[in-house]
Amino acid sequence: MKMRIGVLALQGSFAEHMESLHAAGAIPVPVKFPEQLDGIDALIIPGGESTTMRKLLNKYNAGIRIIDLAGKGFPVYGTCAGMIALAKHVGHSEQTILGLMDITVQRNAFGRQRESFEENLDIPYLGQEPFRAVFIRAPLIKETGNGVTILARLKDGRVVAAEQGNLLVSSFHPELTGDLRMHQYFLAKVKNT
Ligand code: GLN
Numbered sequence: 001m002k003m004r005i006g007v008l009a010l011q012g013s014f015a016e017h018m019e020s021l022h023a024a025g026a027i028p029v030p031v032k033f034p035e036q037l038d039g040i041d042a043l044i045i046p047g048g049e050s051t052t053m054r055k056l057l058n059k060y061n062a063g064i065r066i067i068d069l070a071g072k073g074f075p076v077y078g079t080c081a082g083m084i085a086l087a088k089h090v091g092h093s094e095q096t097i098l099g100l101m102d103i104t105v106q107r108n109a110f111g112r113q114r115e116s117f118e119e120n121l122d123i124p125y126l127g128q129e130p131f132r133a134v135f136i137r138a139p140l141i142k143e144t145g146n147g148v149t150i151l152a153r154l155k156d157g158r159v160v161a162a163e164q165g166n167l168l169v170s171s172f173h174p175e176l177t178g179d180l181r182m183h184q185y186f187l188a189k190v191k192n193t
Pocket of ligand 1: 046047048049050051079080081082084107108136137138139
Protein backbone atom coordinates (compact mmCIF):
# COMPACT_ATOMS: atom_id res chain seq x y z
CA MET A 1 0.00 0.00 0.00
CA LYS A 2 1.40 3.37 -1.02
CA MET A 3 1.60 5.97 1.73
CA ARG A 4 -0.52 9.08 1.41
CA ILE A 5 1.57 12.09 2.40
CA GLY A 6 -0.03 15.51 2.77
CA VAL A 7 1.79 18.65 1.65
CA LEU A 8 0.59 21.90 3.16
CA ALA A 9 -0.43 23.78 0.03
CA LEU A 10 -1.07 27.28 1.33
CA GLN A 11 1.94 28.92 -0.35
CA GLY A 12 5.61 28.20 -1.09
CA SER A 13 7.28 25.23 -2.74
CA PHE A 14 4.53 22.65 -2.26
CA ALA A 15 4.35 21.53 -5.92
CA GLU A 16 8.03 20.50 -5.88
CA HIS A 17 7.53 18.50 -2.67
CA MET A 18 4.60 16.72 -4.27
CA GLU A 19 6.80 15.77 -7.23
CA SER A 20 9.54 14.47 -4.94
CA LEU A 21 7.05 12.41 -2.93
CA HIS A 22 5.62 10.94 -6.11
CA ALA A 23 9.15 10.06 -7.33
CA ALA A 24 9.87 8.46 -3.94
CA GLY A 25 6.85 6.18 -4.34
CA ALA A 26 4.25 7.90 -2.14
CA ILE A 27 0.92 9.52 -3.01
CA PRO A 28 1.14 13.29 -2.46
CA VAL A 29 -2.02 14.97 -1.17
CA PRO A 30 -2.36 18.77 -1.17
CA VAL A 31 -3.69 20.09 2.14
CA LYS A 32 -5.27 23.49 2.66
CA PHE A 33 -8.28 22.83 4.88
CA PRO A 34 -8.25 20.92 8.20
CA GLU A 35 -10.55 18.13 6.97
CA GLN A 36 -7.96 17.27 4.29
CA LEU A 37 -5.69 16.10 7.12
CA ASP A 38 -7.96 13.09 7.63
CA GLY A 39 -6.88 9.95 5.85
CA ILE A 40 -3.24 10.88 5.30
CA ASP A 41 -0.23 9.22 6.94
CA ALA A 42 1.98 12.29 7.44
CA LEU A 43 2.47 15.92 6.45
CA ILE A 44 5.21 18.05 4.87
CA ILE A 45 5.23 21.78 5.57
CA PRO A 46 7.17 23.41 2.71
CA GLY A 47 9.36 26.47 2.49
CA GLY A 48 7.85 29.81 1.69
CA GLU A 49 7.30 32.79 3.93
CA SER A 50 6.61 31.82 7.52
CA THR A 51 4.67 34.97 8.46
CA THR A 52 2.31 34.43 5.51
CA MET A 53 2.03 30.77 6.39
CA ARG A 54 1.04 31.64 9.96
CA LYS A 55 -1.74 33.88 8.73
CA LEU A 56 -3.04 31.29 6.28
CA LEU A 57 -2.87 28.48 8.85
CA ASN A 58 -5.06 30.59 11.10
CA LYS A 59 -7.37 31.64 8.30
CA TYR A 60 -8.10 28.08 7.19
CA ASN A 61 -7.96 26.65 10.73
CA ALA A 62 -5.50 23.90 9.81
CA GLY A 63 -2.97 24.87 12.52
CA ILE A 64 -4.91 23.61 15.53
CA ARG A 65 -5.61 20.30 13.84
CA ILE A 66 -1.92 19.83 12.94
CA ILE A 67 -0.91 20.55 16.56
CA ASP A 68 -3.47 18.02 17.77
CA LEU A 69 -2.37 15.30 15.33
CA ALA A 70 1.36 15.86 15.90
CA GLY A 71 0.78 15.51 19.65
CA LYS A 72 -0.58 12.02 18.94
CA GLY A 73 2.49 10.96 16.96
CA PHE A 74 1.52 12.01 13.42
CA PRO A 75 4.80 12.57 11.48
CA VAL A 76 5.50 16.09 10.21
CA TYR A 77 8.50 17.26 8.17
CA GLY A 78 9.11 21.02 7.99
CA THR A 79 11.56 22.48 5.44
CA CYS A 80 12.84 26.06 5.71
CA ALA A 81 9.75 28.17 6.54
CA GLY A 82 8.14 24.84 7.53
CA MET A 83 10.93 24.36 10.07
CA ILE A 84 10.16 27.80 11.50
CA ALA A 85 6.51 26.72 11.71
CA LEU A 86 7.41 23.66 13.79
CA ALA A 87 9.85 25.35 16.20
CA LYS A 88 8.89 25.97 19.83
CA HIS A 89 11.10 29.06 19.94
CA VAL A 90 11.87 31.62 17.25
CA GLY A 91 14.74 34.04 17.91
CA HIS A 92 14.31 37.81 18.25
CA SER A 93 11.00 37.23 20.08
CA GLU A 94 9.10 36.50 16.91
CA GLN A 95 5.79 34.69 17.24
CA THR A 96 5.83 30.91 17.20
CA ILE A 97 3.53 29.27 14.68
CA LEU A 98 2.79 25.66 15.65
CA GLY A 99 5.33 25.46 18.51
CA LEU A 100 5.82 21.69 18.40
CA MET A 101 9.53 20.88 18.32
CA ASP A 102 12.04 21.63 21.03
CA ILE A 103 14.35 23.81 18.94
CA THR A 104 15.17 27.51 18.76
CA VAL A 105 15.44 28.81 15.21
CA GLN A 106 16.58 32.07 13.77
CA ARG A 107 14.88 33.34 10.63
CA ASN A 108 16.94 34.66 7.70
CA ALA A 109 20.08 33.64 9.55
CA PHE A 110 22.50 34.16 6.67
CA GLY A 111 21.83 37.82 6.03
CA ARG A 112 21.72 39.52 2.68
CA GLN A 113 25.08 38.47 1.30
CA ARG A 114 24.27 34.80 1.49
CA GLU A 115 20.56 34.95 0.79
CA SER A 116 20.84 31.81 -1.32
CA PHE A 117 23.62 29.28 -1.52
CA GLU A 118 24.30 25.59 -1.94
CA GLU A 119 26.58 23.37 0.07
CA ASN A 120 27.43 19.68 0.05
CA LEU A 121 26.54 18.25 3.43
CA ASP A 122 27.73 15.02 4.99
CA ILE A 123 24.61 13.45 6.43
CA PRO A 124 25.59 9.99 7.71
CA TYR A 125 21.91 9.11 8.20
CA LEU A 126 21.46 9.34 4.41
CA GLY A 127 24.54 7.33 3.46
CA GLN A 128 28.04 8.21 2.34
CA GLU A 129 27.26 10.34 -0.70
CA PRO A 130 27.15 14.05 0.24
CA PHE A 131 23.77 15.76 0.03
CA ARG A 132 23.60 18.88 -2.15
CA ALA A 133 21.60 21.26 0.03
CA VAL A 134 19.93 24.41 -1.30
CA PHE A 135 19.46 27.28 1.17
CA ILE A 136 17.12 30.17 0.32
CA ARG A 137 16.88 32.95 2.91
CA ALA A 138 17.22 30.04 5.25
CA PRO A 139 16.74 29.77 9.00
CA LEU A 140 19.26 28.11 11.33
CA ILE A 141 18.74 25.87 14.32
CA LYS A 142 20.41 27.78 17.16
CA GLU A 143 19.54 25.48 20.06
CA THR A 144 18.24 21.97 20.45
CA GLY A 145 16.48 20.58 23.52
CA ASN A 146 16.82 17.15 25.12
CA GLY A 147 15.45 14.50 22.86
CA VAL A 148 16.37 16.32 19.67
CA THR A 149 18.84 14.52 17.38
CA ILE A 150 21.03 16.64 15.13
CA LEU A 151 21.11 15.18 11.62
CA ALA A 152 23.16 17.70 9.63
CA ARG A 153 25.55 20.59 10.09
CA LEU A 154 27.23 23.06 7.77
CA LYS A 155 31.02 22.76 7.47
CA ASP A 156 31.33 25.46 10.14
CA GLY A 157 29.26 23.36 12.54
CA ARG A 158 25.97 25.23 12.47
CA VAL A 159 22.94 22.95 12.68
CA VAL A 160 20.66 22.67 9.64
CA ALA A 161 18.64 19.47 10.13
CA ALA A 162 17.26 17.65 13.16
CA GLU A 163 14.55 15.31 14.37
CA GLN A 164 12.57 14.71 17.53
CA GLY A 165 10.24 11.72 17.70
CA ASN A 166 7.71 12.16 14.89
CA LEU A 167 9.08 15.57 13.84
CA LEU A 168 11.76 16.23 11.21
CA VAL A 169 13.13 19.62 10.10
CA SER A 170 15.68 20.99 7.66
CA SER A 171 16.85 24.53 6.88
CA PHE A 172 17.39 23.54 3.28
CA HIS A 173 15.09 22.60 0.40
CA PRO A 174 15.44 18.92 -0.57
CA GLU A 175 12.58 19.27 -3.05
CA LEU A 176 14.69 21.49 -5.33
CA THR A 177 17.32 18.89 -6.20
CA GLY A 178 16.81 15.47 -7.72
CA ASP A 179 18.12 13.85 -4.55
CA LEU A 180 15.22 12.04 -2.89
CA ARG A 181 17.05 10.86 0.21
CA MET A 182 15.52 13.33 2.69
CA HIS A 183 12.04 12.41 1.45
CA GLN A 184 12.92 8.72 1.63
CA TYR A 185 14.25 9.22 5.17
CA PHE A 186 10.93 10.83 6.12
CA LEU A 187 8.92 8.04 4.46
CA ALA A 188 10.91 5.43 6.41
CA LYS A 189 10.09 7.35 9.58
CA VAL A 190 6.40 7.39 8.66
CA LYS A 191 6.45 3.65 8.10
CA ASN A 192 7.93 3.09 11.56
CA THR A 193 5.37 5.18 13.46
N1 GLN B 1 12.91 33.52 5.03
C1 GLN B 1 11.69 32.74 5.08
C2 GLN B 1 10.97 32.95 6.41
O1 GLN B 1 11.55 33.45 7.35
C3 GLN B 1 11.96 31.29 4.84
C4 GLN B 1 12.54 31.11 3.46
C5 GLN B 1 12.19 29.80 2.83
O2 GLN B 1 11.32 29.06 3.26
N2 GLN B 1 12.83 29.54 1.72
O3 GLN B 1 9.85 32.61 6.51
